[in-house]
Amino acid sequence: MSLLQSTQLRPDPSANAPRRALIPAWPEFQNPAAWLVALILVIMPLIANGFFLIEIFATTLILGVIALSLMFLAGYGGMVSLMQLTIAGFAGYMVAVFGISGNANISLGWPWWLATPMALALATLFGTLGGALAVRTEGIYTIMITLAIGAAFYYFTNQNWAIFNGHTGINTVATPHFWGVDWRGDIAFYYVTLGVAAICYFAVQYISRAPFGLALQGVRDNSRRMAALGFNPNAHRIAAYAFAAFIAALGGVLQVWNYRQISPGSVSVGACIDVLIIAVVGGITRPIGPFIGALIFVLLRTFALDVLIKFGLDGNRFRLLIGLGFLAIVFWSSDGVIGLWERWRQRNASSTLRSGGGRHG
């Protein structure tokens, strides 16, 4: 469980306690860097063209949302679930099945404002049931069971033609179009993903400090003691799965709108593991981690080919690069890129102050 231990060790800086009282729940509002990042994200369409806007930033935000759901479960609940992408993919399939798509014999042709809530509800239900199954076991067993669920769903979509249309999947899925705006247009879609990502980010941030989130972290650290205090650990865990499933489902809906198609390849085991890689590389102790990890992953996936060829190497070895990077992160930093950054900052601080002692082994 070493990956999960550092959240509770981080001491609150007591120096700015009076200011904390002013803005009790949102410390990031005091951070100028956070404001800068937010500003850049909002004016991004002025800076970046369509390719960067959609292929890099919107894709990053979507993957970040899906990985955020894993971060929530792993960081605050201590449950590493590999089925978050499966839930997202299920939501995407449901959008395609209930909404309008090129496969008229499968799609029911509901309008988007009916199909999307339906997809979200069903995917949340799916995630909750999967969670109810997974909480029967603990720790590494959770990984195995959620991986088995994800793999079973992948093979099922491959075999089933009546609902999931086998390995060809469902193509030309319709995207929302109202108020005279094509919401799949580059700029409009970017703002939709940014809005959803921001809502999810702040929701996770809020829940982590709300009584439910604190109880969940208590269950992660010592479930027997929480049970003795009168909490129901399994109910908390299942509720956490339900919340995470809803976030993952939001990401899945955005993803199917982004690509306008969905096939078993989108829910393959490799893709499930990619989400874990994104969350772990970014860092699973804070909600910002998955977004950082997603940015790194998307940049690597998009540009590794060109860079590798420029260095005279085989461009197809992108996954090798990802795997080695993931191994390096797991080896040297138990808290992903955030952990590296924090350690670096701490070393700088301790070398100037000569105080040392800030690190807990």
Place this chain on the structure above:
Amino acid sequence: MARFIERHPAWALIVIIAVAVLAWLVFAIWPPGLEAAIGRKRVFLNAVLNGITLGGLYFLVASGFTLIFGLMRNVNLAHGSLYLFGGYIGYAISTWTGSWILSFIVAFIAVALVGVILQLVVFRRMEGQDLRQTMVTIGLSIVFADLMLWVFGGDFYQVQTPAWLIGPVQLPLLTAIKSSGEPVYLQYPLVRLVIFAASVVIGIAMWLALNRTRIGMIVRAGVDDRDILAATGVRIQLVFVLVFALGAGLAGIAGVVGGTFQSLSPGEDTRFLLASLVVVIVGGMGSIPGAALGAVIIGLAEQLGSVYIPTYAIVVTFLIMVLVLAVRPQGLLARR
């Protein structure tokens, strides 16, 4: 057995009835009404035999997985990669030398060496950190998969079955009686039966080694409490290396078997990883008899499912897992 019947009379009755029905289905000549309802007996018998022999293959993969897990608490998600690596090695050796038996030996040794290196270089450094080890195995499986794709490409390979094993054999199982009164016996590929017999032998040998030898005693003690075992002066690191080598080597052998039965291609690693996950979840993690039982159940479910309900075969496997988790979360034959 007697205790099980005493404690769970209802379950014991259900199991006995199920076994009796299965035995009747296998040995009796089906009345015409039954054949009309669910098809020919030959199809059913073939599915059952395919399921049992596939279970043998699953047992080979999953027993290594469960052995490593039981002793080292290491969920080795790179186990599928070891399987595929063994298969490719076996293919290379059997095309190079033409010897099927030699390919097994070389695959065992090569994959066991990979296992030794993994244990010494990687897992030893992060002992006791379950989650981190699991993450590392995920990273390793990605790296291995890409390396093998690099070397062997995306083609399908099949290990050549040796000449003395090609061809069907007649089994003393009646499938039907012709109108002339002449009995029709079942024909079945010999190679699958031989491989199944071999996996049974390996399973029994493992059981004997674990329960009747000194090293097996050490391993079992390690499964129960490895700290106390280390405190009694056993060189536990050596035991870890040996067990990891054995588990990985079994995956390598299974790779050659899988390459002969079916075929080798990228993606088979995840398939067999999933199979061993489900088998050990059903059978009970860390238990060799559990792996055997789980492997036969999953193999049968997969084959019978793909014959009788083709589009939902995977769901049957999955439902079995859900059912076991709901009734007995620790697995059918786990002790806890």
